[in-house]
Amino acid sequence: MADEASLILLVDDDFDFLEMNRHVLESKGYRVLCASDPDEALAKMGSDTPAVVITDLMMKTLDSGFLFSRRLKEDRRFKDIPVIIVTAVGSRCGFDFRPRTQEELQAMCADAYFAKPVTPEKLLEKVEELLMRRGREGAT
Amino acid sequence: MNAEACRIMVVDDEFGIREGCRKILVSEGYEVETAEDGAAGLELFKTRGGFAAALVDLKMPRMGGMELVEQIQKHDEDVVTLVITAYATIDTAVEATKRGAYGYIPKPFTPDELLLPVRKGLEKRALSIETKRLREEREKRLLEVAFERSKSNTIINCMADGVLVINREKQLVLRNVAAARVIPGCADAPLPASLDGVVDSAELRTLLAETLAAESRPLIAAKEIGLGKCTYMVNASPVIDPNGDILGAVAVLRDITALKRLEVAKSMFVSMVAHEIKNPLAAIEGYLNVILSGVAGEDPQRDRSMMRRALVRAATLRTMVSELMNLTAMETGHFTLKRSPLDIGTVVALVVDSYKERAQEKEIELSVACNGTVEQVLADKDAMICTFTNLIDNAVKYTPEKGHVGVRVHHDGIYVTVSVRDDGIGMTPDERDRAFDEFFRAKNEYTARIPGTGLGLSLVKRLVEMHQGKIALRTAPGQGSEFVVSLPTAG
Numbered sequence: 001m002a003d004e005a006s007l008i009l010l011v012d013d014d015f016d017f018l019e020m021n022r023h024v025l026e027s028k029g030y031r032v033l034c035a036s037d038p039d040e041a042l043a044k045m046g047s048d049t050p051a052v053v054i055t056d057l058m059m060k061t062l063d064s065g066f067l068f069s070r071r072l073k074e075d076r077r078f079k080d081i082p083v084i085i086v087t088a089v090g091s092r093c094g095f096d097f098r099p100r101t102q103e104e105l106q107a108m109c110a111d112a113y114f115a116k117p118v119t120p121e122k123l124l125e126k127v128e129e130l131l132m133r134r135g136r137e138g139a140t
Numbered sequence: 141m142n143a144e145a146c147r148i149m150v151v152d153d154e155f156g157i158r159e160g161c162r163k164i165l166v167s168e169g170y171e172v173e174t175a176e177d178g179a180a181g182l183e184l185f186k187t188r189g190g191f192a193a194a195l196v197d198l199k200m201p202r203m204g205g206m207e208l209v210e211q212i213q214k215h216d217e218d219v220v221t222l223v224i225t226a227y228a229t230i231d232t233a234v235e236a237t238k239r240g241a242y243g244y245i246p247k248p249f250t251p252d253e254l255l256l257p258v259r260k261g262l263e264k265r266a267l268s269i270e271t272k273r274l275r276e277e278r279e280k281r282l283l284e285v286a287f288e289r290s291k292s293n294t295i296i297n298c299m300a301d302g303v304l305v306i307n308r309e310k311q312l313v314l315r316n317v318a319a320a321r322v323i324p325g326c327a328d329a330p331l332p333a334s335l336d337g338v339v340d341s342a343e344l345r346t347l348l349a350e351t352l353a354a355e356s357r358p359l360i361a362a363k364e365i366g367l368g369k370c371t372y373m374v375n376a377s378p379v380i381d382p383n384g385d386i387l388g389a390v391a392v393l394r395d396i397t398a399l400k401r402l403e404v405a406k407s408m409f410v411s412m413v414a415h416e417i418k419n420p421l422a423a424i425e426g427y428l429n430v431i432l433s434g435v436a437g438e439d440p441q442r443d444r445s446m447m448r449r450a451l452v453r454a455a456t457l458r459t460m461v462s463e464l465m466n467l468t469a470m471e472t473g474h475f476t477l478k479r480s481p482l483d484i485g486t487v488v489a490l491v492v493d494s495y496k497e498r499a500q501e502k503e504i505e506l507s508v509a510c511n512g513t514v515e516q517v518l519a520d521k522d523a524m525i526c527t528f529t530n531l532i533d534n535a536v537k538y539t540p541e542k543g544h545v546g547v548r549v550h551h552d553g554i555y556v557t558v559s560v561r562d563d564g565i566g567m568t569p570d571e572r573d574r575a576f577d578e579f580f581r582a583k584n585e586y587t588a589r590i591p592g593t594g595l596g597l598s599l600v601k602r603l604v605e606m607h608q609g610k611i612a613l614r615t616a617p618g619q620g621s622e623f624v625v626s627l628p629t630a631g
Contacts, residue, residue, distance in 0.1 A: 013583060014419075014423075016423035016426065016427070016449065016453065017423075017426075019427075019446070019449055020423075020426045020427060020430055020446070023430060023436045023442050023445070023446055024430055024435050024436045026436075026442075027435075027436040027437035027439065027442065028437075060583070117422055117426070119426075119429065120426075120429075120430055120435055120436070121433065121435050124435070
């Protein structure tokens, strides 16, 4: 179990993806904020700062997710928030964005990358791993 | 020539010669008729006709032999005329032949001396008639060939497919109008022209060269070749003479651009359908996995909520499949309308009624207005229910809580018009343009959680058009949408 009531931000235009993961994350005690695109996410966040951001890549535009993760990393308030990119862009459009190295992952301003479909268990695992890592780094 | 069929005329003023000739000739099987002078001979020739030969005395009263020969020749140049003369001189012979006589027989003569030139003359006549027949036949054939050639040229030039013919030296020797259009290089080139000089497409040149070099016959090569912006199916085959030698090659170019486009559209549609089916299935599978694995804990309320959502997706999927089946049936012409006089106002009221509850849940004011007397429309009831269900369902779905949906039925004697108007989210101009496309769904914060197949409106449009009606859409973002269906009245 992570810190009490860490906020997880889920951004995806697939309502069922949001629902499914919201249920799983909420069942583990996280607070979950769902948004169908980055603008809505930023608006809903208000002054609340998420502990982890899970975002889709292709929403309103092909690179909505990239622009969002960069925007977070470039913002002083959000730059330390781990970002997980989850996308079906590979199977849907044939683009291969999958990062091969840590450098490539960093270049897309992300801390983890999943190709859809990904099970909520896998995402949960990654969320907890990132939170633990962050906790350790915070402690040192 | 059969001797029996030969009729010979003997013209002589001496009875003895006449009868002597008759006896000799008849004994040989000829048919003989006689006349006693030139004038009587000509008369006989004209009235009886059909003489193959004429034996004519030179010196006769009324009309001499020379003149008679001339007259006979005028009528029928194939008649063998022989002059019988007591004055057998070279001069007479020359004169007689000049006038058209075949020869002369000097008096007195033995039967053989008479028969020999007659036989020879008749043989020559037969030969000349045959030659003439052959010549006429040949001329007729030539005419036919010329006609055939111009006919085939006309046909080849009228063909929609391009035709190219090359000889063994790889020179273009024929191209029709369509080919000249497809391959501008060969349009004005004087023929024969080197293939390399007039055909840009290396693919086409190679295909023709390969056809010329064909080892196994018959060889017909078919290949898709892109020329300019179009795609052509090129069929090339060698031109083979009766000895089996390849004289050249002929290529027929058929424009299959439209077919290719259709092929692409079809596979795009199939891939779209696959995606649209995969998404709800993936969602259903996802929910079931979460519930069954227990990863979201054992909260029955949570499970129910996910199951409800899975059910919504399953229902959408089922609707989509039946809508797809309807659309496919329309495409293949297996969708038939059972049209009967229908009161559209009643149908609309029925559909509106069935949405009352849903509207109440969202506190949407759903109203229906119908003006005056009812005009009937010749329509399929199920198709009309499907049409207005889709429109009213959309209006209720895409209108936020506490909104308004107004349905109006109006008629002007020519059309019955049904307007379904909401004050919901509306559409951008781009969304409006694509609203009737298969699988198009406006994607935004609001629509994301609303289930839909993206097929409803394209189905509605087709159904309305099948009833000779039209559908219009007026919409703007934030200002709601209005769909107006106009159907011609039964009267």
